[in-house]
Amino acid sequence: MTAVDRRETDPAASVRTAGGLSGMLRDTGTVFARQMRPVPHRPFMIVFGMLQPLLYLVLFAPLLTGLAGAEGENPWQWFVPGLFVMLSLFTAGFAGFGLLPEMASGAYERMLATPASRVALLLGWVLRDLVIVLAQMLLILVLVLPFGFRTTAPGALAGFALLAVLGVGLATLSYLAAMIAKHTYVFAPIIQTVMMPLMLLSGVLLPMELAPGWLYALSRFNPVAHVVDAARVLFGGGVWDGTVLLGWVMAVGMTLVALVVGARSMRRLNT
Structure with missing residues (x-):
């Protein structure tokens, strides 16, 4: 097996040949x-x-006030x-849209022609989107506190950490879809087709306990639904129970x- 073959099949070998982990x-x-440089100048992002x-x-x-399944809670809490x-889902899941203009312009x-690790390119893009989505969450948290939403500092930190992990995964998949699709008219329907079921079956809008049995069972196969359940426990100041661990x-x-x-695709799709 040649050195090139080892780099393509062994992620660790690629890191070593590119100067190591550091x-x-x-x-x-x-x-x-x-990627962060234009963000302060474009707050609309x-x-x-x-x-x-x-x-x-x-x-x-x-x-949602008094709705069964929300347990009669303050609707903000639920x-x-x-x-x-x-x-x-929206910010990280649609992150690939930002890559399409760069692909069209040649940037x-x-x-890819620079000596930078291609995996580092992907991670740099994803981290930028992670910062944006966390900033959005913090802004909304500030906005809802005067309306009666209550959380604890440890619960909020744990909840944001959980959602940061989710955002990294969603953004990575979004960039991979963009690199495959290459065009907005191809990328947009792909993302819409994937994101809408993930959102509707996650219980972010209505309690899935209100759904028919078959629909509730289907929602249990949606990983995002379990993250939603865990986030509600964490931001509500609940204990780390089975719901949180599953999330x-x-x-x-x-x-x-x-x-x-993503790491393997960055080495293979654009060689």
Whole structure:
């Protein structure tokens, strides 16, 4: 087996030949800094992604008051954690849209021509989107506190950590879809087709306990639904029970699979 073959089949070998783990981390930081540079000058990048979730928050959450399955809670307490998951779905899940103009302009090919690790390119893009989605969540948290939403500092930190893991996985898959699709008219329907069932079957809008038995059973196969359940427990200040552990297992498992597939694809799709 040649050195080239080893780099393509062994991720560790690729890291070593590119200067080791420290080199990949350095490249990731460089790509991340480049991607973050325009963000402070384009605040609409953060605000625009919040518009649809905010509309749900203002126009939909009040309808949940006293709804069975929400256990008669303050609707903000039940809906806001699900809204954070919705932000991950929209912001991280649609992250690949930002890569399409770079592919069309040739900037993407120029980045591939640099000596930077291709895995570092992917990680740098994903980290930029992670910062944006966490900033959006923090802004919404500040907005809902005056309306009666209550959480604890440890619960909020644990909840944001869980959703950060989910966001990394979603953004990675979104970039992979963009690299395969290459065009907006191909990428958009693919993402819509995947994201809508994930959102509707996750229980972010309505309690899945209200659904028919077959639909509730189907939702149990949706990893995002378990993340939503875990987020509600964490942001509500609940204990780390089986619901939380299952949510973490689903988020970490999905993200690890996405990163492994992403790392291999970055080496193979664009050689």
